[in-house]
Amino acid sequence: MSEVDSADMGPWLSPDDMEYVRRKVPILYVDVVPVRLDSLGHVDAVGMLLLALDGTIERSFPTGRVLFHESLREALARHIDKDLGAMSLPQLPASLTPFAVSEYFPTPGTGLYDARQHAVSLAYIVPMQGDCHPGSDSLEFSWFTPGELRIPELQAELKEGHDVLLREAMAQLGIA
Amino acid sequence: MSEVDSADMGPWLSPDDMEYVRRKVPILYVDVVPVRLDSLGHVDAVGMLLLALDGTIERSFPTGRVLFHESLREALARHIDKDLGAMSLPQLPASLTPFAVSEYFPTPGTGLYDARQHAVSLAYIVPMQGDCHPGSDSLEFSWFTPGELRIPELQAELKEGHDVLLREAMAQLGIA
Amino acid sequence: MSEVDSADMGPWLSPDDMEYVRRKVPILYVDVVPVRLDSLGHVDAVGMLLLALDGTIERSFPTGRVLFHESLREALARHIDKDLGAMSLPQLPASLTPFAVSEYFPTPGTGLYDARQHAVSLAYIVPMQGDCHPGSDSLEFSWFTPGELRIPELQAELKEGHDVLLREAMAQLGIA
């Protein structure tokens, strides 16, 4: 592991650095729950990505790491841009208070599980005012109505933790 | 007082009815803190009305009563339309959870004071994406930067309770 | 309807007054979700009342009207005392911001339904540190573990709106 090399990468970490850091401290993430609102603020639809990960296909909300020296708002904007495209026109939140906080541990049985790391994720509901197009990391991006979101089979397609996150978002949006 | 007459008014109350009800139950209000956000969600400015009320001039956030059979969202939309104009293009909140709750009592010395009534007001931060023009009830509508909002003299121009509301909004917006 | 008589009742309203006011303005309520927490703040159990109302038996969270000139905190304390007893030792919330807001309308099909009135209810999670004993209005008070709360049949026993409230509370408590 070379500090010089990794320093050259700026806030990005080499795979070795990342693996090293992941066993030292909790890693900070942001989660985005994209929503389409009507003119009164009622939720028309909630959006999710479809991902192929490690041979399985599952749904996920846009999510990602907060980089060194990156603000939470910059991390939100970067992950939205990458996962939903430059034309998604997000309305980033006026307040940094997340509507939900998720904790993932690398040990099965202590809550939500993430084999790679101990992660803490701050989740935000983000109204989208443009067109969302999935980035190269995902197979598709789809909108679901409140009625569809309540279907257990759809919730079961969400990856570890994001099923809980969906139910937390539905509570926040008044469609629990 | 005639129930038939007042029933004819729909959700609006005659002055007699209003005065009668005001001595019976707490009256529900909504408060709007209009904000202009940059593309990352940072607050650029907070807006306030300038009103001439009972011979004094003071600043106020848009506020008003929730009518019988009117939803909170409809009340927010109606008061924004009346006070900031049809071109203000508000982004009404995805969640009905207010960022602050204010209680006004008709007795001096028990918290915030409102000679007319016992009122409970639910406050929402509302990003404005259009142009705000004051309605006929107010003299002007002005935007203030975070730096200006911290000036005690400006805060002192706000009417009873709205100075507290401004500081609560500043805390929520990360500019306390 | 006599104003003199009703004024004599203080903040309480005569049945006639109550019926009159209920057709004029939204009526303000508070909802209480009683919880038992462990030393780290994890929820051990959520409590509900069992009520016999109009010939049907259903579960409910403690709830009730905010009286004229009564603060939200006083209303919470009064309804907890009445429904859960003087030994329930509630830890009333440090913040008045509710975790959920419910709207009930007297017209079927426009959201939550309450035949009697248009009501807006502010809901608070309240840790109980003593023993809860149901008041005379209810048949029993029971605690349910997070596992039990997820059972659809239990949720179906809750009265109109309180099933939604339970799911909103579970999201807030991290057990969605």
Next chain:
Amino acid sequence: MSEVDSADMGPWLSPDDMEYVRRKVPILYVDVVPVRLDSLGHVDAVGMLLLALDGTIERSFPTGRVLFHESLREALARHIDKDLGAMSLPQLPASLTPFAVSEYFPTPGTGLYDARQHAVSLAYIVPMQGDCHPGSDSLEFSWFTPGELRIPELQAELKEGHDVLLREAMAQLGIA
């Protein structure tokens, strides 16, 4: 830097490891705003530590890092125990949603400043039901009434970021 050695330390990091990690990722903290509440939940007092740090004396809320594989609740309990003593009897929050989020950057001029690191801190209001005694890291622990908290000179004694945090807590507590 030896991974074997640092692995032996469990979640604690050697000074070298800590310095290394601090230049790679944002470091997660929790902040505690200790409060004393009356029986209705009104805040009687907010507590602060007095610290001697780098030759200067300043006030601070209890705060500290979240360790690898430590939950947010465990981190809150550990820092409260260390800073306020085993008899402080905190009522840890039922919800993990912080009332405020603070970001510190190691570059002056980009918001709050922390020379050591990029830190993101989640803040919680914690009612104390026992006796608070400062740990060995601090000179004293003092309670301040709402009236005292509004004094600019007291706010100026708080360390970088905690003056903002106090004003955010005051807003949340309804004493802004």
